[in-house]
Amino acid sequence: MLEDVRAACRRDPALRGARRVEAVLYPGLWAVWSHRVAHRLHRRGVPFLPRLISQVTRLLTGVEIHPGARIGRRLFIDHAIGVVIGETAVVGDDVTLYHRVTLGGRGFHADAKGAVRHPVIGDRVVVGVGASVLGRVHVGDDAVIGAHAVVLTDVPPGARVRPATPVIIPPARDAEVAPAQRTVPPAPAR
Numbered sequence: 001m002l003e004d005v006r007a008a009c010r011r012d013p014a015l016r017g018a019r020r021v022e023a024v025l026y027p028g029l030w031a032v033w034s035h036r037v038a039h040r041l042h043r044r045g046v047p048f049l050p051r052l053i054s055q056v057t058r059l060l061t062g063v064e065i066h067p068g069a070r071i072g073r074r075l076f077i078d079h080a081i082g083v084v085i086g087e088t089a090v091v092g093d094d095v096t097l098y099h100r101v102t103l104g105g106r107g108f109h110a111d112a113k114g115a116v117r118h119p120v121i122g123d124r125v126v127v128g129v130g131a132s133v134l135g136r137v138h139v140g141d142d143a144v145i146g147a148h149a150v151v152l153t154d155v156p157p158g159a160r161v162r163p164a165t166p167v168i169i170p171p172a173r174d175a176e177v178a179p180a181q182r183t184v185p186p187a188p189a190r
Contacts, residue, residue: 004029007074011096028077028097031063035071042067069103072123089118092141095125102132106152110135122157 008023009015015023023029034057042050050067058064062081065071069085072093077083079099085091089103097103103119111117119133122140128147133139140157149163 001033003074004032004076007076007094011076012078026080027061028063028080028083031057031061031065031077031080031083032071032075034061035065035067035069038065038067039069039071069118086118088116090120092121092123092125094123095121095127097127098129098131098147100130101127102134103127104132104134106135119151 005023008026008029009020012023012026034053038050038053038057041053054065054067063077063083065083065085066087066089068087069089069091071085071091072095074094075091076096077098078096082100083097084102084104086104088105091103103121105111105117116136119135120138121127121133122138122143124142125139125145126143127133127139127145128149130148131145131151132149133145133151135152137151137154139145139151139155140159142158143155144160145151145155146160146162149161151161155161
């Protein structure tokens, strides 16, 4: 637990000086700690209780980690809300996940029951806000998955994945735009 707190203090720039004690309030840490208990029970074949722990943790923290997922050391889930980690996912050491990250399968139509259907995330990987890594893919060590990226294929070690860059269209001035191109529709005829 202390190792997880230290990892949070190292990776969150908001935790500095005397504020470092606040790390114990982070829902991402509580989700990881709860998962470690649920995972041990799951591995021992205890019925129902691991899943109950997972669901109660989801209600309290906004993080859903299936008890079957294998989580490495010093996982840091920053802001936590909306993170989902599937049953057969494997997460390496020193990984950072931001809010709304999904490490999931591709759906019942693509994944067989009982099959390995979730990603394997290497060590020291950073997965940005809202990113989804779906299916039986491998993300290599030290890779960075950018915010809102959707990863469906393997990512080599050290790679950077960026989603499509949005195009910014400046607002048009009415005088410069032909009447057919104006964004405001004409008033309806009476």
